[in-house]
Amino acid sequence: MTSPATTSPPSGRARLAPALLWAAGAALVAYAFVAGGYLVTVLGFAALYAIFVTGLNFFMGYTGQVSFGQNAFAAIGGYTSAVLTTAYNWPVFAAMPLGIGAAALLALAIGYPTLRLRGHYLAMATLALGMIVQEIAVQWDRVTMGYTGIAAIPPLGAFGRELPNERAQLAALLAALALAVWVASRLKHSRLGHALAAIAGSEDAARALGIDVARYKLIAFVVAAVYAAFAGSMFAHFVGFVSPEVFGLHMVVLGFTMLYVGGIGTVYGPLVGALIISLLPETFRGFKEFQDLAYGAALIVILIYAPKGLASLARLWTRRGAAPDAAAAATAGTSRGDAGAAR
Amino acid sequence: MSLLSIEGVTQRFGGLTAVDSVSCAIAPGTISAIIGPNGAGKTTLFNLISGFQKPVAGRIVFDGHDITGMAPHRIAARGLVRTFQLVQLFPDLTAAQNVEAGCHLRGSGGLWAALARTASARRELADAAATARELLAFVGLQARADLPATALTYGQQRLLEVARALAAAPRLLLLDEPAAGLNALETDHLARTLDAIVARGVTVLLIEHDMSLVMRVASRIVVLDFGRRIAEGTPEEVQRDPAVLEAYLGGVDLAAGGGSAHA
Amino acid sequence: MPETTFLIQTLVSGVGTGFIYGLIGIGFCVIYNASGIVNFAQGVFVMLGGMITHALLTRAGLPLPLAALVAVVAVALIGVVIERAVVRPLWRRNATMFVMILATLAAQIVIERLTLLAAGDQPKTLPGFSDAAPLRIGGIAIGVQLLWIAGVSLLLVGALALFFARTRTGRAMRACAINREAAALMGIPVARMLGFSFALSAGLGAVAGILITPTQYTAFNVGVPFAISGFIAAILGGFGSALGAFAGGIMLGVAQALAIVLFGAGFKNVAALSILLLFLLARPAGLFGKAH
Ligand SMILES: Nc1ncnc2c1ncn2[C@@H]1O[C@H](COP(=O)(O)OP(=O)(O)OP(=O)(O)O)[C@@H](O)[C@H]1O
Ligand SMILES: [Mg+2]
Numbered sequence: 001m002t003s004p005a006t007t008s009p010p011s012g013r014a015r016l017a018p019a020l021l022w023a024a025g026a027a028l029v030a031y032a033f034v035a036g037g038y039l040v041t042v043l044g045f046a047a048l049y050a051i052f053v054t055g056l057n058f059f060m061g062y063t064g065q066v067s068f069g070q071n072a073f074a075a076i077g078g079y080t081s082a083v084l085t086t087a088y089n090w091p092v093f094a095a096m097p098l099g100i101g102a103a104a105l106l107a108l109a110i111g112y113p114t115l116r117l118r119g120h121y122l123a124m125a126t127l128a129l130g131m132i133v134q135e136i137a138v139q140w141d142r143v144t145m146g147y148t149g150i151a152a153i154p155p156l157g158a159f160g161r162e163l164p165n166e167r168a169q170l171a172a173l174l175a176a177l178a179l180a181v182w183v184a185s186r187l188k189h190s191r192l193g194h195a196l197a198a199i200a201g202s203e204d205a206a207r208a209l210g211i212d213v214a215r216y217k218l219i220a221f222v223v224a225a226v227y228a229a230f231a232g233s234m235f236a237h238f239v240g241f242v243s244p245e246v247f248g249l250h251m252v253v254l255g256f257t258m259l260y261v262g263g264i265g266t267v268y269g270p271l272v273g274a275l276i277i278s279l280l281p282e283t284f285r286g287f288k289e290f291q292d293l294a295y296g297a298a299l300i301v302i303l304i305y306a307p308k309g310l311a312s313l314a315r316l317w318t319r320r321g322a323a324p325d326a327a328a329a330a331t332a333g334t335s336r337g338d339a340g341a342a343r
Numbered sequence: 344m345s346l347l348s349i350e351g352v353t354q355r356f357g358g359l360t361a362v363d364s365v366s367c368a369i370a371p372g373t374i375s376a377i378i379g380p381n382g383a384g385k386t387t388l389f390n391l392i393s394g395f396q397k398p399v400a401g402r403i404v405f406d407g408h409d410i411t412g413m414a415p416h417r418i419a420a421r422g423l424v425r426t427f428q429l430v431q432l433f434p435d436l437t438a439a440q441n442v443e444a445g446c447h448l449r450g451s452g453g454l455w456a457a458l459a460r461t462a463s464a465r466r467e468l469a470d471a472a473a474t475a476r477e478l479l480a481f482v483g484l485q486a487r488a489d490l491p492a493t494a495l496t497y498g499q500q501r502l503l504e505v506a507r508a509l510a511a512a513p514r515l516l517l518l519d520e521p522a523a524g525l526n527a528l529e530t531d532h533l534a535r536t537l538d539a540i541v542a543r544g545v546t547v548l549l550i551e552h553d554m555s556l557v558m559r560v561a562s563r564i565v566v567l568d569f570g571r572r573i574a575e576g577t578p579e580e581v582q583r584d585p586a587v588l589e590a591y592l593g594g595v596d597l598a599a600g601g602g603s604a605h606a
Numbered sequence: 607m608p609e610t611t612f613l614i615q616t617l618v619s620g621v622g623t624g625f626i627y628g629l630i631g632i633g634f635c636v637i638y639n640a641s642g643i644v645n646f647a648q649g650v651f652v653m654l655g656g657m658i659t660h661a662l663l664t665r666a667g668l669p670l671p672l673a674a675l676v677a678v679v680a681v682a683l684i685g686v687v688i689e690r691a692v693v694r695p696l697w698r699r700n701a702t703m704f705v706m707i708l709a710t711l712a713a714q715i716v717i718e719r720l721t722l723l724a725a726g727d728q729p730k731t732l733p734g735f736s737d738a739a740p741l742r743i744g745g746i747a748i749g750v751q752l753l754w755i756a757g758v759s760l761l762l763v764g765a766l767a768l769f770f771a772r773t774r775t776g777r778a779m780r781a782c783a784i785n786r787e788a789a790a791l792m793g794i795p796v797a798r799m800l801g802f803s804f805a806l807s808a809g810l811g812a813v814a815g816i817l818i819t820p821t822q823y824t825a826f827n828v829g830v831p832f833a834i835s836g837f838i839a840a841i842l843g844g845f846g847s848a849l850g851a852f853a854g855g856i857m858l859g860v861a862q863a864l865a866i867v868l869f870g871a872g873f874k875n876v877a878a879l880s881i882l883l884l885f886l887l888a889r890p891a892g893l894f895g896k897a898h
Contacts, residue, residue, distance in 0.1 A: 066704050113887045120644045121886050123707050124837050128879040139872035190457030191450045198444040201433025209511045210419035210448040253715050296715035303709045304695045
């Protein structure tokens with residue numbers, strides 16, 4: 001996990017499951033590119049959410065911290081893109097970095113004092129942050145159009161040319177996702193990533209070993225905000241529409257559901273979770289009300305019956321085939337978010 | 344010239360004076376011990392030295408620098424590293440990963456180094472992995488390197504915590520009851536490890552209830568009782584000190600090495 | 607002096623809203639004391655109180671007092687259902703605080719969406735409890751609903767104080783708050799107290815929701831802002847003290863009213879939330895609480 005040297009080689013069976021998953025995912029994407037249409041939209045959403053959840057995972061899974069306000073940063077990314085490209089005719093690739101930068105600055109400003117809080121207070125403060133930004137999106141209607149939202153946001157493109165169709169957009173989203181996952185993996189397997197894992201394990205021990213806990217928490221918070229803003233901005237351009245509703249609390253709950261389904265603290269968990277949840281056909285489009293209902297209920301059931309995420313159930317299955325040590329290490333790895341986030 | 348000097352340090356919790364103007368000095372290259380009955384204020388003194396708590400009065404000087412009230416991670420960066428009375432491992436990491444994470448102070452790379460995976464960042468990672476192997480072997484846990492930390496026995500967990508603390512390249516190592524929960528064999532192993540740690544150039548200050556261990560390894564002993572320093576000296580001096588015998592209330596004969604007064 | 611009058615008028619209405627926040631804040635404390643849990647689904651009780659009363663009033667044609675009574679009982683039962691279905695399995699397992707928060711937040715979403723399906727997304731309101739003309743003192747008008755809010759809130763707080771001081775159940779709950787393990791050893795059925803605390807807290811929330819709805823409106827999504835305000839009230843009061851939470855609610859209501867005067871009504875939640883953030887940073891243990 002941390003370095004190749006410390007990981008026992010997985011057995012054939014343990015390697016088979018991820019290989020199958022990858023193959024299925026690749027086949028699905030290939031089919032979407034051939035067939036086009038509805039599936040492209042579904043996969044686009046999955047990619048957007050996978051980026052968002054990767055950020056959530058960074059803060060929660062890797063660092064063991066709690067934030068229920070990541071939708072705030074998604075909203076900032078989304079609205080910055082929407083306002084600048086529609087009202088001021090900015091090009092997409094100028095608006096997007098600005099939105100991300102704004103989210104990062106806000107995360108820095110809010111995180112610096114807030115991350116000192118613990119437990120319920122941090123949870124409520126981050127929840128409040130999400131509410132504040134959403135409320136501002138409603139009230140500052142000269143700029144944000146209030147409840148109505150902003151429509152006709154230009155699609156992704158560069159140098160004055162928009163991507164010609166949904167398939168090209170999907171390709172761009174998948175490239176963005178690949179970048180996001182690559183960055184997360186790099187950060188995880190680094191001195192920084194080790195420090196975050198230490199904080200998730202025991203803040204006191206991390207401190208005693210010379211890790212500047214406040215600083216690293218802040219870094220993780222900002223990184224997660226950057227992910228959220230990136231996803232929010234991509235959302236605005238992919239869907240062409242933003243409104244306060246889009247970035248509501250349900251976005252956070254949905255994100256957590258995906259994280260729990262895919263596996264907390266793993267690099268590819270967010271991908272798997274986002275794909276599975278987006279694919280569950282009846283939970284997509286049409287009945288938006290049923291969708292959130294289903295996610296919420298699913299999350300409760302998972303929390304009660306599979307507290308380490310659905311991935312841990314899969315690992316129970318592979319454990320029989322794997323060397324006991326490797327399997328034990330693998331299951332231990334998933335519990336980090338659960339245990340660490342409690343502090 | 345002392346490596347650590349504690350000057351009239353006091354800590355209070357409400358009406359309770361947990362540490363009462365305690366002074367002492369630790370010479371480099373030695374093993375010293377703090378002993379005292381339960382609740383004497385030993386752990387609190389460690390908390391004050393390592394920056395986890397601020398004293399209400401007094402001064403702590405480490406290697407010529409006043410570190411009183413400094414943040415724990417800064418104190419650690421100066422080379423003063425502690426362990427905990429209740430083992431504080433990173434439960435979701437393997438033994439090796441625990442020690443690798445402990446190598447933080449040996450490296451310097453931040454966000455950008457991690458992203459760009461610079462040559463020095465790669466070297467740091469490789470060095471951390473190598474250090475982890477070396478330190479696990481040093482404490483005798485090489486065979487457990489890839490087990491989750493929680494899968495180790497209690498004694499092994501204590502040793503792992505020591506190895507992880509060594510990864511932070513300390514000059515002074517504070518160990519809070521390293522032998523608690525260890526069997527006789529493990530304690531013997533710990534004693535030899537402590538000598539080896541000093542041989543690496545690390546000074547050791549430990550809190551311990553196991554008197555036979557203390558008498559065996561420590562060259563100086565500080566005795567606390569109700570927050571006050573009631574005695575200080577060589578093991579022989581301390582054993583003969585009437586105040587110490589009084590504090591231990593005739594319970595055990597220190598010379599006999601009955602370490603179970605507080606079990 | 608029209609400005610002074612305006613200010614006092616604002617303060618008076620702020621106190622009114624503050625009573626509501628106080629009741630919700632007490633709801634937080636009741637559950638927290640019994641179990642150490644912060645129920646992030648607290649807002650649904652407030653929302654459901656107003657919504658169910660409205661439905662009984664308009665669809666079933668019940669008179670308002672009866673509709674309100676039935677709604678409070680129904681919401682208390684819903685509180686018990688949440689406790690049984692969501693909280694207790696996690697509590698038994700000693701789930702982490704984070705998991706508990708996430709689960710109650712998910713319950714919040716589920717109930718919100720069910721309400722949306724059942725009642726639609728249109729805001730609804732209730733008639734005032736009595737339609738007498740507002741009381742006038744000097745230039746200040748005090749709406750009758752405000753008097754209702756004040757009267758019922760104070761009555762409830764008094765009743766709660768008696769309940770905790772005099773009744774067996776109330777004392778048992780206080781024992782749980784002081785030390786749950788010891789309470790369990792003394793033979794107090796701690797798990798049953800948890801269920802009871804949810805019922806009580808849900809009932810309080812429902813009353814708050816019913817009282818406030820005639821002065822504003824209710825809809826499927828009003829819960830979370832109310833919950834956050836109630837949480838702030840509880841924090842201001844040092845989290846755990848019911849009277850503290852009530853006082854905290856009044857303070858928050860007044861502060862919010864002043865913020866409305868200064869920045870406009872649209873930003874009242876922003877103001878409340880900013881107060882929360884500022885306050886959390888300055889005094890995490892509450893106005894009246896000691897540092898932990
Ligand atoms: N954070 C705290 N708040 C209040 N009282 C404390 C705190 N920490 C320690 N104490 C009290 O201070 C006294 C000294 O405690 P300390 O943990 O330093 O003792 P100790 O010598 O390490 O004991 P032991 O041998 O049992 O570990 C005890 O009475 C303890 O209850
Ligand atoms: Mg101690």
